[in-house]
Amino acid sequence: MNPFAALRRTPLAWRQTSHRPMRLLAAIAGVSFANVLVFFQLGLASGLYASQKRPLQRLNGELVMVSRRYTNLGEPLNLPRSRLMQALGVQGVEAVTPLYIGKTDWLNRDSREKKQALIFGLAPENPALRIPELEADRGKLLRPDGLFFDTLSKEAAGPVARIVAKDGYYDTELRGKRAVVNGLFTMGLTFAADINLLTSASNFKTWFPDQSSDDIQLGVIQLQPGVSREQVQATLASFLDPSVRVLTLQQLEAVEVDHWRNNTSFGLIFNLGVLVGLIVGAIIVYQILYSDVSDHLPEYATMKAMGYSDRFVVGIIVQESVLLAALAFVPSLVLAIGLYAVLANSTSLLIAMTAQRAVAVFTLTLTMAAGSGWLATGKLRRLDPADIF
Known part of the structure; x- marks a missing residue:
């Protein structure tokens, strides 16, 4: 049976x-x-x-140059800007643009409470991050003390977005110097900090004078239409200094997730x-x-x-x-x-x-x-x- x-x-x-x-x-x-x-x-x-992966998915390019010892966005390591410029000589590369990344204390002017902020320095003529709000008004980024504030930052930062939407600006200070939030954008937080900020490359150097003018944290490489990114990546790897490496956006995201999944x-x-x-x-x-x-x-x-x-x-x-x-x-x-x-x-x-x-x-x-x-x-x-x- x-x-x-x-x-x-x-x-x-x-x-x-x-x-x-x-x-x-x-x-x-x-x-x-x-x-x-x-x-x-x-x-x-x-x-x-x-x-x-949110900031990495906004990178305005197909390849990214980072330090050989890079592990995550919250702790970027410096690399010489001159290494990024070398990529311009490779066939298929259309442009390169640096991305400056730093951490600093953000002061809530009402409560006087300090929160950690992640600040991205961009070249206004060719931003390393795709930010629709920035594309709509790049001129705001040229203000000597201007900042863009992420509307998804933690509430402990203060009523920044509401005040900027009402008055057009929000006065505060960064690293003991005046700073004015004159623009808003939406990206979302990471483990790195409680607040995201955008500014111009020149403003970034003003607030981080201790960093060498030749040091960048990420180099974004933009390719010509129809060019194989893997082929350009292999070409760059063949002659660049071993202290740097070139990754696709997907590879960079994988490095980021691997760090938080396996090393924390x-x-x-x-x-x-x-x-x-x-x-x-x-x-x-x-x-x-x-x-x-x-x-x-x-x-x-x-x-x-x-x-x-x-x-x-x-x-x-x-x-x-x-x-x-x-x-x-x-x-x-x-x-x-x-x-x-x-x-x-x-x-x-x-x-x-x-x-x-x-x-x-x-x-x-x-x-x-x-x-x-x-x-x-x-x-x-x-x-x-x-x-x-």
Whole structure:
């Protein structure tokens, strides 16, 4: 007799699962909670890593020159501007432009509270970042003490965006010198700082006089239309000084994410969060199914005495576990989508549900539940009908 054919004729697993509705609802709630924990950790990690790439995705070029020891945008290392100028001699390169990056304290003039700001210095004639608000009015960047302020900066910076929208400017100071916010833009924060600012290259040197005039942090390389970036990249790598390297935008983003995922505690924390969620779900499924096995041990013993194999009776429990996982996934997915919307709205992180993540969590849930179901059958696999009767 084919035991699985018998299961298809009589849905024992479903009848066993739905026999006690309150227990079923409790199991679904518990597994859904565990799934939401996993969704939360994966979504938060994805959002944080995606947010780190925001400035890099605005780079106005196809290739980027960085220091050989570059690890992340928040700690850029200097490279000589002369290295960037060398790229102009390569066929297919249309233009190059430097990007200056520095950190400084931002003073909230109302509360006198200081927050860390990341300031980008741009060449007004060819900005290294694509900023639509800047393109609309580059003249504001030419003001000797002018700044553009990111509207997604933390509220602790003060009511800067509101005042600029109303009055056209916001007076403050940077590094002990007067600064005037006369423009707004929207990009989004990274781990590097609480505030993003844009200014001209000349203003940047005024506020960071300790930096050499020849030092830049990133060099953006713009290519002629139709030119292979990989070919230009290989050409540059063949003669440039080993102290620098040239990356595509995708490679630079990968370096950034790799740093935060593998060289900081963030990756470990998120991975542990996913593991905790799976363990919680496994414990809940195990307890529910272990109780089910214990409550119906005589029935299972009767089935074994009638000739049903261990594979058959164990299969019933494993199917129950898979059913629990499937039933719990739908509400957990709905809850996770709602949670993502709340987080995205309150934190400005790039958090959204993706089909890939939903499939991954569903696969993990099924695997976890099936494993717990099998473990819950330990007593059943060792059961000898003679011990019951």
